[in-house]
Amino acid sequence: AQSVTQPDIHITVSEGASLELRCNYSYGATPYLFWYVQSPGQGLQLLLKYFSGDTLVQGIKGFEAEFKRSQSSFNLRKPSVHWSDAAEYFCAVGGSTGTASKLTFGTGTRLQVTL
Amino acid sequence: SAVISQKPSRDICQRGTSLTIQCQVDSQVTMMFWYRQQPGQSLTLIATANQGSEATYESGFVIDKFPISRPNLTFSTLTVSNMSPEDSSIYLCSVRGTSGGNVGTQYFGPGTRLLVL
Numbered sequence: 001a002q003s004v005t006q007p008d009i010h011i012t013v014s015e016g017a018s019l020e021l022r023c024n025y026s027y028g029a030t031p032y033l034f035w036y037v038q039s040p041g042q043g044l045q046l047l048l049k050y051f052s053g054d055t056l057v058q059g060i061k062g063f064e065a066e067f068k069r070s071q072s073s074f075n076l077r078k079p080s081v082h083w084s085d086a087a088e089y090f091c092a093v094g095g096s097t098g099t100a101s102k103l104t105f106g107t108g109t110r111l112q113v114t115l
Numbered sequence: 116s117a118v119i120s121q122k123p124s125r126d127i128c129q130r131g132t133s134l135t136i137q138c139q140v141d142s143q144v145t146m147m148f149w150y151r152q153q154p155g156q157s158l159t160l161i162a163t164a165n166q167g168s169e170a171t172y173e174s175g176f177v178i179d180k181f182p183i184s185r186p187n188l189t190f191s192t193l194t195v196s197n198m199s200p201e202d203s204s205i206y207l208c209s210v211r212g213t214s215g216g217n218v219g220t221q222y223f224g225p226g227t228r229l230l231v232l
Binding site: 032034036042043044045046049051090092094101102103104105106107108 | 116146148156157158159160163207209211219220221222223224225226
């Protein structure tokens, strides 16, 4: 069965500091990996995705993530956090086709940004 | 990317009643998904809805409680039946991209925020 672990429930960083959110996954085949962001009262917005190829993927809002197969990880990073980045971040894993494409989400990491 | 709308955006309902949530997509898609996000929790898949076939429900979710319709390739409904306060959640519709760089990507609607009293 597929699963996602986000070990950090809550992270606080200062504005301008760097950020890394951890994500570990379990999946029996080649995974499709995603990071989504959810602001309070909002839906989910796709930040970035990894399907294949270059293991370092760039997303929107200055975010990037690195796929490390040997560590089953897909950590999200940002070099300089802005106050508007405060939100809930979800990592998700799924397959490529059919019913395997359904997503399994981690429990989320709530990011607080201090000024 | 797909543009997804949901109706209603929020509702307050009495226990024992039912609510039907609509999901409309701006393009034809084969697979649509319904997720539930309970307060302060992550997302859990309720069911996968393919046009022309019965929805496939995940463990812990049953058709009598969450009947789903998928009449065409751009529309689906989820009904939350005989509601109780435990059904208070955000219900999200999702579709899987089918063309170009969107293939395999799942896009989410804005969600329906349901409070059951």
